[in-house]
Amino acid sequence: MRHLKEFTIKNKVKLVRIEKGRLTQGELAKLVGVTRQTMNLIEAQKYNPTIRVCLLISKHLEIPLDELFWIDENH
Amino acid sequence: MRHLKEFTIKNKVKLVRIEKGRLTQGELAKLVGVTRQTMNLIEAQKYNPTIRVCLLISKHLEIPLDELFWIDENH
DNA sequence: AAAAAATGTAATATATATTTTACTTTATAT
DNA sequence: ATATAAAGTAAAATATATATTACATTTTTT
Numbered sequence: 001m002r003h004l005k006e007f008t009i010k011n012k013v014k015l016v017r018i019e020k021g022r023l024t025q026g027e028l029a030k031l032v033g034v035t036r037q038t039m040n041l042i043e044a045q046k047y048n049p050t051i052r053v054c055l056l057i058s059k060h061l062e063i064p065l066d067e068l069f070w071i072d073e074n075h
Numbered sequence: 076m077r078h079l080k081e082f083t084i085k086n087k088v089k090l091v092r093i094e095k096g097r098l099t100q101g102e103l104a105k106l107v108g109v110t111r112q113t114m115n116l117i118e119a120q121k122y123n124p125t126i127r128v129c130l131l132i133s134k135h136l137e138i139p140l141d142e143l144f145w146i147d148e149n150h
Numbered sequence: 151a152a153a154a155a156a157t158g159t160a161a162t163a164t165a166t167a168t169t170t171t172a173c174t175t176t177a178t179a180t
Numbered sequence: 181a182t183a184t185a186a187a188g189t190a191a192a193a194t195a196t197a198t199a200t201t202a203c204a205t206t207t208t209t210t
Contacts, residue, residue, distance in 0.1 A: 009127045024156065038198055040158065047197065048127040050167080052084045055146050065140040071130050100187060113168055115188065122167065125197080 007073045014043035016061050016068065023060075032056040085147045089118035091136050098135075107131040 017023050023031075029039035034053060042049050042057075049057075058065045092098050098106075104114035109128060117124050117132075124132075133140045 009130060011126075026156075035199055036157085037159085037200085041198090044158080048125040050123040050125055050197070051086075051129045051144050052123040053197090054126045054129075055084060055144060058141075059146065065144070066133075069126050069130060069140070071134065099185085101185095110169055111187085112170085112189085116168090119188080125167070128167090 007071050008045075009048050009069060010045060010072045011042070011069045013039075013057055013061070013068060016063055017043075020061065028057070028060060031060045082146050082148045084123050084144060085120060086117070086144045088114075088132055088136070088143060091138055091143065092118075095136065103132070103135060106135045 014025075017025070017028055025039055025043065026036045029036045032039065032053060033056065038049075038053075041047055042053070054065060054069060058068055061068070089100075092100070092103055100114055100118065101111045104111045107114065107128060108131065113124075113128075116122055117128070129140060129144060133143050136143070
């Protein structure tokens, strides 16, 4: 049935957070102002957060939005 | 009571769309896959869209996310 | 190896983004 | 000046992001 959904949203929040090695999932969540569970779901790419949350993640991880989130077109 | 809300999310979707002069509000909405009303509210900065919608707007307006959306810290 | 901290995950509840329908006002074209 | 298209807006319904609580599993620390 090819391309029921043309594309997906991906992110590397977890990757970047761990690379920087400073923050725990819970700490980042607290800084951003969401629950740890929400941050967990975002990192697991299980749903699309709001731009507000994304901007705050981007700010605290010190990495541009465009590098954190992108559209993954399925080929 | 200063800073009930520490910051707000702002965007220049409407500005960029009009600058480019190619797209109507309704056309952009259709490209992005939301209703015209939703696009209208986004342009009016009345709520925070999801990253999915933002990425699609960014794509069709051909301008980076970071330039389209930002945190407005109240001083 | 045991204890403690961090992470994954699930169910239910709540808040809010988005849709639908519809109408009014403003801008553009004839 | 009139007609037509575009934009602003509003109420009610729906979908989904986020919160809350709770527990299981994995990783890190001692």
